[in-house]
Amino acid sequence: MKKKVVYLCFFLITGLMVKAQVFQSTVEVSEDLNYRNISDDTTAVFIFNSLASSFNLSPNRIRINASGVFHLVLDKISPNHLMLNVSFHKRTLTGKNEFQGFSADSVLWPGQVATGIQVYNGRHLRNTMSFSCPTDGTSIQLDVSEFANGRIGELALKIDQVQYSFRSPQKLKAMEWISQVQMYYSYHALLTAVNAKYQQHANENHRSSANLMIDHIELGRLKWLLEQESFVQNLHIDRFDPEGLLIMREQLNRFANRASTLFDQEMRKNEVVEPDYLTTFCRQYVALSTNYLKWAETHQPSVASALVMMASIPQQANELGILREIIQYFASGPNHAEMQIPICISELYAREARQLNDVDDYVYALLLLRNAAFIQTSFSLPSNHGFNTAYLAAFDGVAASYLKVGRMACLSNNSQLSRNYFQRVYGMIDSHLDFLTNMVPQDSALPGLFREIISLNKLPSLQFSYTDKVQLFDKTTFLAQHVGRAWYPAIDSAYRINLQGYLDQQLDIFEWMLNQNQFPDAGLKLASIDAFLKGHADFYLTDTIRLYQLAKQLFEVYIQQSDRLLLAGQPGVALEQLVMADKIGDWLPYGGRILIDHRIDSVAFPLIETMVEKAKYYIWALRLPEATTKLAEADSIEKLYLDGTNSKATELLSLSHQELAARNCMVVQQKLESAINEIRAALRARAFTSVEKVYESVQDLKSEFEGCDLNAKKFLLVEQACQPIVSYLDQNRQVKKLLFERGYSAAIDHYVNLLKYILAHQLDTMGIVLPSLYTFVGEQKLSLLTITTTQYYIDKGNYQEALQYLWMARKQKIKKADMRHLMGRIAEGLAQMDKKSDASVGEALENYTGNDKWFSYFNFTYRKNRLF
Structure with missing residues (x-):
């Protein structure tokens, strides 16, 4: 541990003004972590050992330095209340934090940091506060009020003795990370071999029908498995891909697409299917699993994971649909029954599994039998006695071995390991439940499993608790009833003893x-x-x-x-x-129930009466929101404790709600009358903003008068009188907003529409008047506004109106160069309009420009477009 001593802050208490934040500071800290100085942290030791054993390292080689920052904020809540907010933020993690090309920062960053803060008042050490906080930035609060004494003066804080530690949930996170890195390399080994194989197949001139079918199934299975894996996202291999797995996956996808195309072409052929093709396909389909299992035996378990998954039929994928398509293909040939392939595949899986059972390879045997059971279920095939016996033998071998490891772990007081293996057994039972419960009852199956259960039952409760024993029997007793009936008396007796214990x-x-x-x-x-x-x-x-x-x-x-x-x-x-x-x-x-009901009734009803009395007072005093709240509290108590069983309480609450509703309606009626009078007064005073404000309050009343017998005509009259004014004010604000946010060009059209709205609704008779656009632009004398308005009318095709603004530009002495383009467009537009006119060019120009030299470019453009 690296010791860090830092003075955080000094400030005067005497005469200090009350502020929300008195002081804030940051303190950098760092600590070296290695296998020696974490020996007291069991979680850290577990993580270091797990990383070391998984990646063939000595734990002593894992040395890191974790650097971060304490962020401290001293808040003054009140004159005598000081709170110190402390949070820790990660900076860097250096050292041996990379394993097989992947950064283990998420695993090796300690989850907690502990420190101590010494609080001084003047020169006096008032207290030392030890605390710990998460390293994820979560803030904690420390109350330092009692240490601040204004008569002494200066308050100082000193941070001391920083130490990191790991939190228990980080164990699982570390194991998941290790598993995902191992899975990455397992798929790398798999993709390397598969891509090489199919690169070779791509150079072959001809492959048999059975081979093309198997190619499609194998590549589809691998592609689907990769899509289900989470390590692609969790390890961020889009950024850190040490072995180029993404490139390999793209190559796999190309091979899979090619195999799919060849498969589809094969399915469309109308050739006669040779009799031995069916048997060949069955053997190759089962060999797809057995070959991967043989390949897995030549690798370490961490590398073999993906290979073992390739040996299992993915029950959620589309493989079953492909298999049905192949069956239909073969069934179209002579002497081929539709169930021939499923029966063949199931029997071959069972035969291979029995051979594995004979050499005690129960794990792989159970995998193949599970494949066979899936085929049987999917095609409604019965399972015979020999198959069931092999299945139970494999299940028994795996489950018993797991229980034995769990028992040995209990004897060595390794509770974590024991629970892991017991959970494996429970997971096995859940995943094989359908098969185990649907088979014909057996008398003496699963002997290894039941022997281990009896051995575990003999362990003292300190090594294997009653809780764990009951869980074990809860999961396994039904097996004794169904497939191990000879074991049931002993299992049931032990079960009941443990239940009682x-x-x-x-x-x-x-x-x-x-x-x-x-x-x-x-x-x-x-x-x-x-x-x-x-x-x-x-x-x-x-x-x-x-x-x-x-x-x-x-x-x-x-x-x-x-x-x-x-x-x-x-x-x-x-x-x-x-x-x-x-x-x-x-x-x-x-008699307890009767007593409780009587007590609840005798306490709850008076409480409700008290609340109702308060609510009635609020109703009388027109404090209606408080009355509503109080009645809601009374309703809640009635619902929670009486729930309709006390008729007096129900009637009392009902009458109170009616009284409140009547009072609400009266208040709403008064508000409406008052609002109408305010609107009339505002209209007379032409205070249109006040009209809008009162109108909005009237709209809010609509939700309040539901159920009240009010005069709807009054609301209608208010709306008819106010709606045009409110709409005008809203449009006016919109014009101003557009003017400031998007400029003249966006606002002009809305201004013109607003002028039309005023005339259409005769708002000018009420004193709402706006200058015409021409008057407004002329008064502003802004060249940009004049140019923009001219452009507006040109875009509208109103060249006569645009010409008026061209003259305004002339009067405002805007440079001809700034208007040249607009002049040309107006002249061109007018010339096109005047082509059928009886007036000569000279007469038209005299009318438009008065032969003013400022319009020389206009005259030129007009002549050109009028004559040619």
Whole structure:
């Protein structure tokens, strides 16, 4: 550990002004982490050992330096309340943090940092606060108010002794990361070989029908498996791809597309299928699995993962559809039955699996038998006794070996390893459940599994707890009932003994909680015991007296606490205690339910009455929002504790709501009358902004008068009087917004439309008047505005109006060069319009420009377009 001592801040307390933030600072820290100085951190040791063993390193070679920053903010909440907010932010992680080309920063960054802060007031050390915070930037708060004494003056903080540590969830994260790196290299080995094989096939002139079918299935299976893998995203191989896996995947996709094309072409052929083609395909399809398993045996388990997955038929992929298409292809030939291929494949898988069972290779045997079972299920084929026997032998061999490893781990007190292997067994049972439950009942199957279960049952509870034993029997007892009936008496007897042992243990904990006055925890424990008993309905509790006695003791505690709370004037909390007593449920003492119902009724109804009285006062005082809130609280209490069982409470609340609704309607009516008067006054005063504001408040009233018998005509009159004005003001704001945000060109059209709107709705008679666009532009005397308006009318094809703005530009002495382009467009447009006119060119120009020299380019363009 690297020790870091830094003075954080100094500030005067005396005369300090109240601010939200008094001080903020950052402190850089770093620490070297290696296998020696993490020895006290079991999680860190686990992660270092896991990385070392997975990548063939000594853990002593893993040395890193973690550098980060403490961000400290001192807030003054009130004159005497100071809070220090501390957060840690990661900077860099250097050293041996890369494994097989991938950065392990996400694994090796400690999840927590611990430090101490010494608080000085003047020269006096007031306290040392030790704390830890996450390294993900999450802020924690420390109250330093008690250490700030204004009579002394200066407050100083000093950070000391920084130390990183790892958090328990990082174990799983590390194992997942290691698994994903190993999977990356497993697929690299697989893709290297597969791509090389199909590169060679691409150079072959002819491949048989069976080979083309297998090629399509194999490449489709591999492509689908790659698409399911998460390491592509989690390892960010789009940025870090040390072996070029993405390029290899693209090459695989090209081979897969080619194989798909060749397969489709083969399926469209009308050739006669040779009889031996069917057998050849079956053998090659099964060999696709067995060859990958043989290949996997030549590699380390970490590299073999992808190879083993290639040996399994992916049940969620499209492979079954391809297989059905191939079956139809063969069935079209003479002497070929449709079920011939599924039967052939299933039998070949079973034969290969029996050979593996003979050499105790149960894991691979079970994989092949699972493939066979999937084919049987998919094509509705029956399984015979020989198949079932082989399946159970393989399942038994794998499950028993897992349980044995778990048992050995229990004996060495390695609880994590033991649970991992027990979970594997539970996962096996879940994944093979359909087959195990649908087969013909057996008397003596799974002997290895049941022997291990009995051996585990003999372990003392300190090594294999009752909780773990009950979970094991919960998962496996049904197997004894169905496929190991000879084992069932012993298994069932052990199961019941462990159920009783577990229950006794839970009752001991329940009693201890009661004796320690941990009543909330005791209530939760009783609920878990009740759920346990309901989940094991066929378990007959040998001694219920103790459970009833403990439940009665807890019941009496809740009743006593409820009485004390009532005397203290806290009926709401007293009700909560009564509800907790009610949750004791089936274990209530005799008469307990009646007592609770009576107590709840006697407490809840007065409480509701009190709330209703307050609500009525609020209604009378026209404090309607408060009345609504108070009645909602009363409704909640009635629903939670009485739920319609007390007719007096129901009637009282109903009448109160009616009274509130009537009062609301009266207030809404008054608001409407007041709003109408305000609108009339504003219209007379031509205060149109006030009209808009009141109109908006009237619109809000619409949601309030639902259910009220109000005069709808008044609302209609308000809308008819106000809507045009409100729309005008909205359009006016839109014009101004466009003018400031997008300039003249965007605003002109809206201004013109606004002028039309004023005339159409006769708003000018009410005093709403805007200058015409021509007047407005002329008054502004802005060259850009004049040019833009001219452009606007040209774009509209209104050349006569555009000419008027051209004259305005002349009067505003805008340079001819700035208007030359617009002059040309106006002249061209007018010339096209005047081609059928009786007026001569000279007369037209005299009318348009008065032969003013400023319009010389206009005259030239007009003549050219008029004459030619």
